[in-house]
Amino acid sequence: MFKSRLIEWLPVVLVLAGYVAIYFVGADHARNEYKAKIAELHRQHAEQQTQQALIYADQVSAAQKKMQAYEEKANQAAMDLALAQNQLKQKTNTLQKEVIYVTQKDKSSGDTCDAFSPDGLQLYKSAFGYPAAD
Numbered sequence: 001m002f003k004s005r006l007i008e009w010l011p012v013v014l015v016l017a018g019y020v021a022i023y024f025v026g027a028d029h030a031r032n033e034y035k036a037k038i039a040e041l042h043r044q045h046a047e048q049q050t051q052q053a054l055i056y057a058d059q060v061s062a063a064q065k066k067m068q069a070y071e072e073k074a075n076q077a078a079m080d081l082a083l084a085q086n087q088l089k090q091k092t093n094t095l096q097k098e099v100i101y102v103t104q105k106d107k108s109s110g111d112t113c114d115a116f117s118p119d120g121l122q123l124y125k126s127a128f129g130y131p132a133a134d
Contacts, residue, residue, distance in 0.1 A: 095127050 102120045
């Protein structure tokens with residue numbers, strides 16, 4: 001009797017075992033498929049980050065080149081300013097010495113008003129950038 005009952009249930013047990021086997025094979029296949037998709041997503045993400053890093057590096061490089069060009073312009077402007085200030089200081093010193101000389105000359109010549117003699121007026125004209133009289 002036990003043997004006959006076993007034979008009756010054997011097809012049902014085999015069918016259930018087949019379903020369980022198919023389930024695990026399908027689950028394993030799905031797991032492998034999703035692992036492959038996840039790996040592809042990780043690869044794409046890494047590639048995207050690499051591209052963004054390269055773009056950022058290019059932008060930083062371009063900004064550094066611009067900054068260097070502006071620094072060079074600023075340095076040139078600073079040198080030009082220093083040269084102009086030096087020339088102005090020399091011109092100021094020269095004019096101060098000439099003013100002292102001309103006023104002393106005017107006083108010694110007996111003029112009553114300092115710096116309005118022909119020499120004094122010529123000095124003022126040259127100080128304002130007018131050409132010297134011939």
